[in-house]
Amino acid sequence: MRVRDMDSGAGVSITAEGVSRTFGEVTAVDGVDLALDGPQIVGVAGPNGAGKTTLLRVVLGLIRPSNGQTWVNDTPSLELTAADRSRIGYMPQNQAIYRDLSVRGNVEFFAQLYGVEDRAAATDRVLDLVDLGERDDALISELSGGMVRRASLASALVHEPDVLILDEPTVGLDPALRAEMWETFRARRDGGALTLVSTHYLGEARNCDRVLFLRDGQVLDLDTPEAFLERTGTEDLEDAFLALLDESRRDAPR
Numbered sequence: 001m002r003v004r005d006m007d008s009g010a011g012v013s014i015t016a017e018g019v020s021r022t023f024g025e026v027t028a029v030d031g032v033d034l035a036l037d038g039p040q041i042v043g044v045a046g047p048n049g050a051g052k053t054t055l056l057r058v059v060l061g062l063i064r065p066s067n068g069q070t071w072v073n074d075t076p077s078l079e080l081t082a083a084d085r086s087r088i089g090y091m092p093q094n095q096a097i098y099r100d101l102s103v104r105g106n107v108e109f110f111a112q113l114y115g116v117e118d119r120a121a122a123t124d125r126v127l128d129l130v131d132l133g134e135r136d137d138a139l140i141s142e143l144s145g146g147m148v149r150r151a152s153l154a155s156a157l158v159h160e161p162d163v164l165i166l167d168e169p170t171v172g173l174d175p176a177l178r179a180e181m182w183e184t185f186r187a188r189r190d191g192g193a194l195t196l197v198s199t200h201y202l203g204e205a206r207n208c209d210r211v212l213f214l215r216d217g218q219v220l221d222l223d224t225p226e227a228f229l230e231r232t233g234t235e236d237l238e239d240a241f242l243a244l245l246d247e248s249r250r251d252a253p254r
Contacts, residue, residue, distance in 0.1 A: 011073070012087075012162045012194040013037045014059055018068035020217075021054050028054040029065070030217035036196070041189050042222075043208035044198040045237070051217035052198040053093060056167050059196070060090060072163055086114050089161035091152050093168040093198075097140055103127065103151045104136040107158050114159035126154045129184055146177045153184065164188055166197040170204065182207045202238040213241055220244050 016034040020027065029051045036042055044052045057063045059070045061077035070077040075084050097106045104123055111119040127133045130150040140148060153169060166185070170178040182204070185195055189209070197208070205211045206225045213220035213228075221228070221244055225237060232243035 012039065012192070013071070013073055014163065014194065014196060015071040015074075016055075016059065016068065017070075019055070019058055019065045019070055020067040021051075021058055021063065022066045028217050029058065032068070032217075032219055034212065034219070034222070036194060039189050039192045039194055040209040041185055041195045041197060041207070043205040043211045044196060044214060045202050045205040045211050045241070046200065046214035046220075048200050050200075050214040052200070052214055053167055054217075055214070056165055056196065056198060060088070060165060086159060087162050089156040089159065089164045091156040091164075091166045091169050093171065095148060095152065097148070097152050097155055099141040100139065102137050102139055103132055103143070103147075103154070106140060106151060107154050110155040111158045116159050122158050122160075123154075126158045129157065129187065130154045131180065146173050149173060149177075149181070153181065157184075157188065160191075162193050164193050164195040164197075166195065168198055168200070170199065170201065178204060202241050203236055205237050211237065213244060215245060215248075220248060 014036045016032050019029055019032045021029040046052055058065050059077055061080050107123045108119050111122050116122045127136055130153055132150055170181050189195055199205055210222060210224055212222045228240040232240045234240045234243055
C-alpha cells in the first residue's frame with residue numbers, strides 16, 4: 001500500500017518504496033511505501049511487534065532491507081555520507097549515551113561528533129530546551145529514567161538536525177514528562193524539522209500532525225488524527241486503530 005502526505009516539501013523528506021525486511025522466517029516489515037515531505041511530526045504507531053523499530057532502522061540505513069529502498073532527503077539510506085547524517089538526529093529506544101559521563105559531557109561529545117563549531121553554546125541551548133540546564137553536571141548513572149530520556153533527546157538535537165527519528169522516546173515516562181517531550185518535538189517541527197516518532201501509546205499519537213498506523217509490518221493507513229477519528233466515528237486513536245483494523249480485515253481477499 002502506498003500512502004503520501006500532501007504537504008509541500010521544504011528540503012526535508014523521507015521516502016520508502018516496496019520496503020520489506022525479514023529475519024529468518026519472521027517478516028518484520030512487509031511492502032511499505034511511504035513519501036513524506038516538509039516540516040511535520042509523523043507518528044509511526046502500532047502495537048509492539050508491528051515493525052516500527054525495524055522500519056526506522058531501515059530508513060536510517062542501519063539495516064539493509066530485504067526488498068525495496070529508502071531515501072532520506074533524496075539520498076539512498078544505504079549511501080548516506082557523514083555530511084548527510086549531520087542533518088539527521090536519531091534517538092534509539094535503548095539507551096545510547098554514556099553512563100559514566102555527565103549530562104553535559106554526553107551532549108558535548110555528540111556535538112563534537114557532528115562537528116558543531118560552538119559546542120558550549122549549542123549544549124547550553126539544547127539543555128535549556130529539554131529543561132536539564134540545572135542538572136548538566138550530574139552523571140547519567142545518577143539520573144532518573146525520565147532525565148536519561150531527556151539527555152538522550154538533547155544529544156540527538158544538539159546539531160540542530162532537520163530530520164529527526166525518534167524510537168519510542170516517551171516509553172516509561174509519566175504523563176507530565178511525556179507532555180514536555182511533545183512540546184520539544186513541536187518546537188523542532190516549528191524550526192523546520194521533519195520528525196518521525198514511533199510509539200505504541202496509540203492515544204499519544206494525537207500529538208502528531210499525521211499518523212502512520214502499522215500492523216504486522218504493513219501500512220494500515222496514513223492520515224491526520226482528526227481525519228481518523230471522523231472517518232471511524234471514534235473518540236480516541238486506540239479505538240480508531242481497532243476500527244481501521246476491522247475494516248481492513250473485511251476488505252481483505254478471502
